[in-house]
Amino acid sequence: MIKPNSQAERTDRNSIPIPRHPKQQKRHTSPSSSHLSPKLFFSTLTICAALFLFFQIHSLQTSPWAFLGQWQRRVNTPLTFTNCTKDFPSMSRKLRQSVTFLPLKDLRFAQTAMQGHTWFMSSLYDTHKEGEVQYQQFPSESSQGRLLCIKGRESHDGAFNYYALAWNESLPYNATYFKGLTFISYNHYDYYNIWHGLSSMVPFVGWHRKEGCAVPNRWILYHWGELRNSVNPWLKTLMEVTFGNAFIETFEGFDNDGPFCFEKAVVMRHNEGGMSRERRMEVYDLMRCKARRRCKLSLEGRWKDVDEWGVPVIGMTLLMRRGARSWKNDSAVIEIFQRECKKIENCRLIVSYPINLSFCDQATKNRLTFICDIKYNVRLMSLTDIVVSPHGAQLSNLIFMDRYGSIMEFFPKGWKQLAGVGQLVFRWLASWAGMIHQGTWHDPNGEHCPYSEDDRRCMSVFKNGKLGHDEKAFAKWVRTVLKQVQARKMDEALSKNGTTTPNEL
Ligand SMILES: *[C@@H]1O[C@H](CO)[C@@H](O)[C@H](O)[C@H]1NC(C)=O
Ligand SMILES: *[C@@H]1O[C@H](CO)[C@@H](O)[C@H](O)[C@H]1NC(C)=O
Ligand SMILES: *[C@@H]1O[C@H](CO)[C@@H](O)[C@H](O)[C@H]1NC(C)=O
Ligand SMILES: *[C@@H]1O[C@H](CO)[C@@H](O)[C@H](O)[C@H]1NC(C)=O
Ligand SMILES: *[C@@H]1O[C@H](CO)[C@@H](O)[C@H](O)[C@H]1NC(C)=O
Ligand SMILES: *[C@@H]1O[C@H](CO)[C@@H](O)[C@H](O)[C@H]1NC(C)=O
Numbered sequence: 005m006i007k008p009n010s011q012a013e014r015t016d017r018n019s020i021p022i023p024r025h026p027k028q029q030k031r032h033t034s035p036s037s038s039h040l041s042p043k044l045f046f047s048t049l050t051i052c053a054a055l056f057l058f059f060q061i062h063s064l065q066t067s068p069w070a071f072l073g074q075w076q077r078r079v080n081t082p083l084t085f086t087n088c089t090k091d092f093p094s095m096s097r098k099l100r101q102s103v104t105f106l107p108l109k110d111l112r113f114a115q116t117a118m119q120g121h122t123w124f125m126s127s128l129y130d131t132h133k134e135g136e137v138q139y140q141q142f143p144s145e146s147s148q149g150r151l152l153c154i155k156g157r158e159s160h161d162g163a164f165n166y167y168a169l170a171w172n173e174s175l176p177y178n179a180t181y182f183k184g185l186t187f188i189s190y191n192h193y194d195y196y197n198i199w200h201g202l203s204s205m206v207p208f209v210g211w212h213r214k215e216g217c218a219v220p221n222r223w224i225l226y227h228w229g230e231l232r233n234s235v236n237p238w239l240k241t242l243m244e245v246t247f248g249n250a251f252i253e254t255f256e257g258f259d260n261d262g263p264f265c266f267e268k269a270v271v272m273r274h275n276e277g278g279m280s281r282e283r284r285m286e287v288y289d290l291m292r293c294k295a296r297r298r299c300k301l302s303l304e305g306r307w308k309d310v311d312e313w314g315v316p317v318i319g320m321t322l323l324m325r326r327g328a329r330s331w332k333n334d335s336a337v338i339e340i341f342q343r344e345c346k347k348i349e350n351c352r353l354i355v356s357y358p359i360n361l362s363f364c365d366q367a368t369k370n371r372l373t374f375i376c377d378i379k380y381n382v383r384l385m386s387l388t389d390i391v392v393s394p395h396g397a398q399l400s401n402l403i404f405m406d407r408y409g410s411i412m413e414f415f416p417k418g419w420k421q422l423a424g425v426g427q428l429v430f431r432w433l434a435s436w437a438g439m440i441h442q443g444t445w446h447d448p449n450g451e452h453c454p455y456s457e458d459d460r461r462c463m464s465v466f467k468n469g470k471l472g473h474d475e476k477a478f479a480k481w482v483r484t485v486l487k488q489v490q491a492r493k494m495d496e497a498l499s500k501n502g503t504t505t506p507n508e509l
Contacts, residue, residue: 099174105155109162109229124190124273125167135280137210140271153265157255162229178262184221186266190273191227195235198400199429203275209246209287210279211270222253241378245298246291288403288437295382306406307496311350316493320345321354323393328468337473344482356384389489394471399430407438410485417450418466421458442485447472
């Protein structure tokens with residue numbers, strides 16, 4: 005891991021920057037400048053005044069009108085502004101001192117925290133082209149070339165962390181300058197929830213694709229403006245695999261009050277919002293491809309998996325759980341799927357129990373060992389066309405199937421009525437990653453709830469219930485899915501192998 009100090013460069017540039025303004029003006033001055041001198045005088049004046057106004061507006065958000073009067077008065081007494089060159093050292097000092105920090109979390113927009121400019125860095129707007137990722141980049145044209153600076157590392161109240169824009173030549177005093185590319189993520193929910201964490205990562209992958217695969221030097225994570233120092237390990241591994249770097253900056257070891265300014269920063273606060281379906285699928289394609297490459301797996305995809313006559317193999321994988329939302333009778337469920345699989349030519353059933361994660365956890369010193377979980381899953385999913393699983397985090401691995409992979413999802417009693425939209429996450433994930441969610445089965449039987457069954461309090465009873473099974477319903481459902489997958493894979497095999505006609509199969 006790289007130490008923060010090696011990545012940041014402390015700058016305390018009290019020296020006076022080279023004045024650029026007058027030089028540029030000289031360049032524009034024609035030989036007949038004597039005729040133009042009143043004009044020149046006024047344009048110089050305007051520029052100086054505009055510059056001043058610009059900074060003042062930022063520092064005087066609360067009462068812009070009161071300030072306008074001041075500005076007008078100053079115009080009427082232009083003497084103080086007649087010579088930009090002379091004023092430059094003091095202007096520069098003023099610029100540095102007038103960099104105004106606003107709270108990262110703007111409570112005025114608490115009601116619309118997720119909309120438009122959101123309550124995170126609320127004074128700034130995103131760059132957004134139709135169908136593309138929505139983001140902010142600094143420095144950029146829309147920031148007038150200014151860098152993003154951040155102050156504070158509060159992890160309990162985002163209103164005590166601040167942001168500001170500043171020109172590189174006049175960064176605020178005592179600023180620490182971070183070289184390279186910084187990814188700044190805003191997540192309204194939780195980086196430990198795989199779904200929400202993944203959502204906040206997707207736009208960065210989109211940007212990364214778009215910008216020639218630029219690799220970040222560090223990540224800074226926020227939730228409601230509060231600094232976060234870690235993410236779900238599965239997600240962290242995925243970040244590492246995708247970007248080659250998942251170093252999370254927490255500003256430890258830095259002066260508490262000094263601002264941090266970034267050579268180049270990209271800010272995301274809308275997750276994948278704004279990205280077209282096609283773009284999202286490309287993002288998942290990229291992550292899948294990088295993960296497979298990291299695990300040294302074939303990148304060619306499922307269509308290469310055929311028997312000696314070239315007939316495609318159908319991989320069906322049962323993801324089993326232990327404890328919450330596991331099957332009451334594993335062997336009975338396996339039997340049903342095995343029986344139906346045997347009826348189909350070239351169907352291969354894999355039953356996967358969650359691997360022993362406590363072993364992986366002990367191996368955190370070596371990051372690559374930590375991958376043991378994801379590596380196992382990436383490999384497993386690269387052999388899978390149909391994943392059969394109770395609702396749960398293990399289903400996140402569906403993104404590692406080839407596009408058009410199928411998902412059959414099972415819920416315990418009560419979820420349908422009480423679990424809210426949260427139960428749809430794998431439907432969404434499947435759709436975004438280019439998969440086919442084949443529907444859900446809801447257990448009609450379950451634990452007894454002392455309240456009426458649509459009472460919200462029952463959710464705590466049902467949430468981690470165990471799953472029964474319905475032999476007839478499961479068999480019928482999986483037959484349909486198998487037929488559909490078989491037909492699609494045959495078509496695919498034929499289209500990849502132009503020389504063969506259906507009869508030859
Ligand atoms: C502006 O100030 C600089 C340095 O003080 C001086 O060299 C220059 O002649 C001044 N220009 C005008 C137009 O007064
Ligand atoms: C910069 O840091 C020094 C030393 O920590 C401190 O004395 C000084 O007041 C700081 N300056 C500003 C403008 O915060
Ligand atoms: C900011 O200034 C420093 C030198 O003071 C330079 O190395 C760096 O590249 C500049 N950064 C940007 C974004 O212009
Ligand atoms: C693909 O084509 C080769 C010959 O070009 C043939 O041997 C093979 O059976 C074909 N496979 C399929 C799935 O059609
Ligand atoms: C589980 O199902 C199998 C097959 O249907 C059955 O033989 C077995 O008795 C069941 N086990 C339990 C604990 O119900
Ligand atoms: C998981 O690994 C731990 C530590 O290696 C071991 O103590 C435990 O028995 C294992 N559990 C299972 C179910 O294999």
